[in-house]
Amino acid sequence: MAVFKNVVSRISKGLRRTREALTGSLRSVLAGRALDEDLIKEIEARLIQADVGVKTTRKLVDSIRTDWKAGTLTRGDDVIDHLKLQLKAMWPDADRSLQFATPENGEKTPTVILVAGINGSGKTTSVAKLANLMRKSGRTVLLGACDTFRAGAVKQLEIWSDRLDVDIVRGQEGGDPAAVAFDACDAAVARGVDVLIIDTAGRLHTQDPLMRQLTKIRDVVARRIPGAPHEVILVLDATSGQNALRQAEEFTRAIDVTGLMLAKLDGTARGGAAIAVRESTEIPVKFIGLGETPDDIELFDPEAFIEAMFADEG
Amino acid sequence: MFERLQDAFSGAFRKLSGKGTISESNIREAADEVRTALLEADVNYDVVNRFCEQVIADALGAEVTKSLKPGQEFIGVVQKRLVEFLSPPDDSKPGVIHVAPPPTIIMMCGLQGSGKTTSCGKLAAYLKKRGRSCMLVAADLQRPAAVDQLQIVAQQVQKEAPGGARVEFYAEPDKVAAYGEAVGVAVGVCQRAVKQAMRDKVDTVILDTAGRLHVNDDLMKELQSVHKMLTPHQVFLVVDAMTGQDAVNSAKEFHERLHVDGVILTKFDSDTRGGAAISIKEVTGAPIRFIGTGEKIDAIEEFHPERIASRILGMGDVVSLVEKAQQEVSEEEAEELQEKLARGEMTMDDFLKQLRAIRRMGPMKQLLGMLPGVGSALKDADIDDKQLNRVEGMINSMTERERKDVSLLNNSRRRRISKGSAASINEVGRLVKQFETVSKMAQQMAGLGAMGKMKALRQMQGQAQQMTAGAGGGMFKPKVGTKTVSPKAGYKKRKPKKR
Numbered sequence: 001m002a003v004f005k006n007v008v009s010r011i012s013k014g015l016r017r018t019r020e021a022l023t024g025s026l027r028s029v030l031a032g033r034a035l036d037e038d039l040i041k042e043i044e045a046r047l048i049q050a051d052v053g054v055k056t057t058r059k060l061v062d063s064i065r066t067d068w069k070a071g072t073l074t075r076g077d078d079v080i081d082h083l084k085l086q087l088k089a090m091w092p093d094a095d096r097s098l099q100f101a102t103p104e105n106g107e108k109t110p111t112v113i114l115v116a117g118i119n120g121s122g123k124t125t126s127v128a129k130l131a132n133l134m135r136k137s138g139r140t141v142l143l144g145a146c147d148t149f150r151a152g153a154v155k156q157l158e159i160w161s162d163r164l165d166v167d168i169v170r171g172q173e174g175g176d177p178a179a180v181a182f183d184a185c186d187a188a189v190a191r192g193v194d195v196l197i198i199d200t201a202g203r204l205h206t207q208d209p210l211m212r213q214l215t216k217i218r219d220v221v222a223r224r225i226p227g228a229p230h231e232v233i234l235v236l237d238a239t240s241g242q243n244a245l246r247q248a249e250e251f252t253r254a255i256d257v258t259g260l261m262l263a264k265l266d267g268t269a270r271g272g273a274a275i276a277v278r279e280s281t282e283i284p285v286k287f288i289g290l291g292e293t294p295d296d297i298e299l300f301d302p303e304a305f306i307e308a309m310f311a312d313e314g
Numbered sequence: 315m316f317e318r319l320q321d322a323f324s325g326a327f328r329k330l331s332g333k334g335t336i337s338e339s340n341i342r343e344a345a346d347e348v349r350t351a352l353l354e355a356d357v358n359y360d361v362v363n364r365f366c367e368q369v370i371a372d373a374l375g376a377e378v379t380k381s382l383k384p385g386q387e388f389i390g391v392v393q394k395r396l397v398e399f400l401s402p403p404d405d406s407k408p409g410v411i412h413v414a415p416p417p418t419i420i421m422m423c424g425l426q427g428s429g430k431t432t433s434c435g436k437l438a439a440y441l442k443k444r445g446r447s448c449m450l451v452a453a454d455l456q457r458p459a460a461v462d463q464l465q466i467v468a469q470q471v472q473k474e475a476p477g478g479a480r481v482e483f484y485a486e487p488d489k490v491a492a493y494g495e496a497v498g499v500a501v502g503v504c505q506r507a508v509k510q511a512m513r514d515k516v517d518t519v520i521l522d523t524a525g526r527l528h529v530n531d532d533l534m535k536e537l538q539s540v541h542k543m544l545t546p547h548q549v550f551l552v553v554d555a556m557t558g559q560d561a562v563n564s565a566k567e568f569h570e571r572l573h574v575d576g577v578i579l580t581k582f583d584s585d586t587r588g589g590a591a592i593s594i595k596e597v598t599g600a601p602i603r604f605i606g607t608g609e610k611i612d613a614i615e616e617f618h619p620e621r622i623a624s625r626i627l628g629m630g631d632v633v634s635l636v637e638k639a640q641q642e643v644s645e646e647e648a649e650e651l652q653e654k655l656a657r658g659e660m661t662m663d664d665f666l667k668q669l670r671a672i673r674r675m676g677p678m679k680q681l682l683g684m685l686p687g688v689g690s691a692l693k694d695a696d697i698d699d700k701q702l703n704r705v706e707g708m709i710n711s712m713t714e715r716e717r718k719d720v721s722l723l724n725n726s727r728r729r730r731i732s733k734g735s736a737a738s739i740n741e742v743g744r745l746v747k748q749f750e751t752v753s754k755m756a757q758q759m760a761g762l763g764a765m766g767k768m769k770a771l772r773q774m775q776g777q778a779q780q781m782t783a784g785a786g787g788g789m790f791k792p793k794v795g796t797k798t799v800s801p802k803a804g805y806k807k808r809k810p811k812k813r
Contacts, residue, residue, distance in 0.1 A: 049359050051558035054350055119581060120427030120554060151470070152463030159458035163492075204584045207609075237427060241356030241558025243586040264426065267527045269560035292456075292493035 027310050030076035035068050039076055050272035050309050053242050056279045060086065084306050087275065091302045095284040099230045099258065110142070110188040112196045112221055112228035116214055116255060117235035118247055119202035122263035122289060124153060126235045127199040128160035130261075130287070132294035135166060139194035144184030145170040146177040146217060147201040157199055164294060167191070177201065177213065178220045185224035198229070205250035218255045232257050233286065238264045238271035248277045259286035262300070266290045270309045341373050344388060355587030358562045361596045369395050399592050400619035402601030409603065409616060410441060410518070413547050417449070417511045418518045421544070423537055423572065424552035425564055426525030429580035431460060433552050433606060434522045435467035436614035437578075439475035440604075443612070446517040451507040452485035453540065454524040455496040461485045464522050467611070475612050479517070484510055497536050500524070501543050508544060521546065528567035541572050548575045551600065553590060555582045561590040562597040569598040576603035579617070583607045660753040662717035666709045673702060707735035708745050720746055 033039060040061060047057040064082060067073035073082055101111040113130060117123045124147070131141045143161050147153035148171050161168035169187045171180030181198055188196035200217060203210035221228050234257040236244055251257050262271050265288050274285050285300040345366045352362045372391045412418055420437070422430045431454070438448050450468045454460035468483035475481075484507040489499050504521050511519045523540065526533035541549065551565060551574040568574055577598075579591055582605040591602050602617040651668075654660055709717065711734030716722050723731075723746055725739075732739045 045359055048353060049559045051356075051560070054353050118556070118584070119432075120429055122427055150463070151466030152459040152461075155462045156457070156459035204581060206583065206585050237554070237556075239425065239554070239558060239560045239564070240556050241561075241586075241589070242354055243356070243556040243584065244558075246585055264527075267425070267529055267560065268563045269558070273558060 027080060030079055033076040035064075035074055035076055035079065039079075040065055040068065043079060046310065047272065050270035051241050051244075051276070052272035053245070053276035053279075056276045059279070080306065080310055084303055087302045087306050090275075090278055091284055091300070096259075096286055096300055098286065101225075101227060101230055104226070108192060108194075109225060109227065110185075110193050110196045111230045112185070112188070112198065112225055113231045113233060114198045114200070114218060114221065114229040114255065115233045115235060115261075116200045116251060116257075117202060118204055118237075119150075121202065121235045121237045121240075123147075123202060123235045124156050124160070124199055125292070126233075126261050126263055126287075126289055126297075127157065127197050128164060128294050129289060129297035130197055130233075131160070131164055131166050131195075133287075133297050134195045134197070135164065140192075141166045142184065142188050142191065142193040142196045143168040144181055144188075144196060144198040146180045146184070147199055148173055148175045148177050148180060149201040153199075153201065160294070167193070178216045181217045182220050182224055185221055185228070189225065205247045211250060211254045214251075215254045229255075231259060231286075233259055233261050234283070235261045235263050236274065236277070238262050238273075238288075239267065239269040240273055242273065242276065244273035244277055245280055248281045248283055252281060252283065257283050259284050261285075261287040261289060263289035265308075266296070271305070272309060274305075338374065341370060341388070345370050345373075348392060352589060352592070355589035356556075356558045356561075356593075357589035358559055358593035358597070361562070361593045364596070365395065365399060365592070396592075397619050400595055400602065402619075403599065410437070411548055412446070412517075416515070416517045417508065418548070419508060419521070419544055419546040420518060421521045421523065421541065421546035421549045421572075422552055422578075423523050423549065423568055423574075424525060425527060425554075426457070428525065428552045428554045429578075429606060430454075430525060430552045431463050431467060431522055433550075433578050433580060433604075433614070434464065434520050435471050435611055436606060437520055437550075437604070438468065438471045438481050439477075439612040440614050441518055442471060442475050442477035442479045442481060445477065445479050447480040447482070447515075448518040448520055449482040449484055449507065449511045449514070449516045451504060451519060451521045452483070453500040453504050453507075453521050455490045455499055455503070456493050456524040456526075460522075460524070461487055461490060470611050482511075482514060482516055494532070497532050498539065500536060501540050504540055504544050528564040534567070534571055538571050549573065550576050550578050550603065551594075551598075552578045552580060553594060555579045555588045555590060555605070556584060556586040557590040559593075562593045565594045565598050565600075569600060574598060574600040576601055578602075578604045578606065578614075580606035583613070655753070658753065662709050662712060662720060662749065665749055665752070666706065666717075669702060669705060704735065704737050704741065705745060708732075708737050708742055711735040720749060 029042060030039070043064065044057055044061045047060060048054065052060070060083065063086065064073060064079060067082065073079070099111075101109040103109065115123055115127050115130070127143065131143060134141050141164075143157060143166060145154045145157045145168055147157070151173070154170050154173060158168060158170065167187075169180065169184040171177065171183070177200060184196060184198060198217070198221065200214060201210075203214065205211065218229060218232070232255050234248060234251045236247065240247075248257065248260070260274060260277065260283055262274050262285050265271050271288075277283055278285070285305075288298050288300055288305070290296040290298060348369065349362055349366045352365065353359065357365070369392055372395060373388055376387060376391055410418070410420065422434055422437075424430050434450055438450055441448050450464055452461040452464045454464070465483050465485065468481055472481040484503075486503050486506070489496060489503055491499070500523065507521075508519055521540065521544070523537060524533070526537065528534065549572050551568050553561060553565065557564075565574070565577075577591075577594055577600055579588070579602050582588065595601060602619075604614050605617050607613045607615055651660075651664060654664060708731055711731045712723075716727065716731075723742075728739055728742045728746075731737075731742050735742075
């Protein structure tokens, strides 16, 4: 047994090295070196490996090259700061703030957050995390379980509502999700909750009927509560590649996405697709998901994001 | 799917085929386009570089430069390499292996949300169709309600999927715990499940393990101990076809810990370019075995490298199309219809049945895209599946007698149908006319020999074109756009040479 253990630990050490070689720190590569064409190529490779995409990468790299040729950017160490500045400009604070309902004629209206995404992107877990975040900021929360399609989805959210001690409105499996959304809005108004978070079934953005169903859910919510949904969050898997762009485009067409939740950033994936999404659709990232527990949610911070993108393995 | 990769490739090749003589630098230029296309398709950065180096070497070796049709030659080189990158090694086990004595044990693993539980169900449906009984084992004790999901999936497969074999479900719901708190428990559950499977004489056991990040050492160790204690005959890694550059990192880790035998690529019915397929195969050597192609419980297909490579290169995928058709229409049904057609007895009901069979095969655009040469031509055509909805609606608004005998349809009846289906009277008229043409043609075809059939088919094509062109709101709406004319050509156009 002891021998076996030894072998295993040696293997995993070896793996860690491979990982570092694959996705290791750009910062350490850049440190102390003068910027030259080779280094710029290296930066380009790292950006592509982070899923930033060819087009956006070229744009970022071109700006580095321009500054380098102009003589304003000469040290490797300054490159990350240069990128940070650029990305911060892409994601101004105002864009990342959350919209809440304003009281209408002195009456309180619930804030509605609609959550959507493709299958397996992490919607239900993200809903739980959002609920937890809202609850911790002193707001009352109601969950709307509108994923009536996937087997066990409603049950999954129910378990979360138990664990987080928040109320839930659910429909029958196979029932009309728009009807559940309507009921959830009703309940939110009647109970006077602060925030209603609606979970929807995962769907591929290529499936027209399902995308129309999503539009219907949004419309039903808007009709029941004027001004709602206040936030429409698209959950994006951080491991996803350039298809993220297509997802963002199609979901925006269906339900006017207001922000991304970048889920599963706790792996080795760098989530660079979010940059490509921002570049082409202007949808900001609002949250990031970093693990399996409801506490593993953070408000998006572009500076930390770019730092992590080029950081060492933890 | 691979359509965009197709587009980008065609761009690169057009450049090549336009030139008279080709130099090495031309080839490098074309390879650069290939490189960009593959990167945009999410093929891993290092894999792309390796691929392109080989393609360049191949192209130079094959003396593409001296070829009369360098463009075509280059396509050939790229395709050959692509197939090679996607093909399993010769000695690898095909599909789902079968061991005697049973049970065959299959272990599924992958990241969260890659589609393991759904793939378990689809694999069970695949086996059921082939007469192999199976047991789905809920070894995901982490995700809330994962056990319930697998149970429902198992019931669905038993009830809805074609085939007669038994589908069992094994779970120990009392062992479920919050994330990270049931590590190691899955081993026992799997062991007891296999014992149960032996007692029940189940052919194949499928272990649905919890999704986990490849960097979570505790959970990866649990997976290793399941692997060590149960010695599964096949380990499948489930990968989301939309995964980006990171696909290689996770696949590598799973592979080094478990030795993955095959990959199931899920969500392949999206418009992802699916470059992850190439990366994973290249980095782990584990071949892609299956692709998940839809929401339905039996939407799983065997993976064929040649077909995918052809599809990437815009050469169509006729084999898949025929297979899809065979799945939807049984041979007896086809023969019965053939006879009906020969007697000129086709009814609106038969028409509707055919229509529905076609629709079950997938979106029209996807189907037509499988035909050689059609893919790129269709790129801008706006094909409206809704049009088929309207036809269905119109037929549904007919009485049974009308469906059997369309000659009954006088103006008053047509008005009723138009009201019932929200279609215009003209549309109803068009449908009737189309139906009459098709059934007449079909009758002629059925009575003809092979040569005659070809002729009739050609005639029919002409007719069909007229029909769709004349239909106004027909299925094909070519996008009207500005034609791009190169300055040179435009100049020529304006000033035709006289003399």
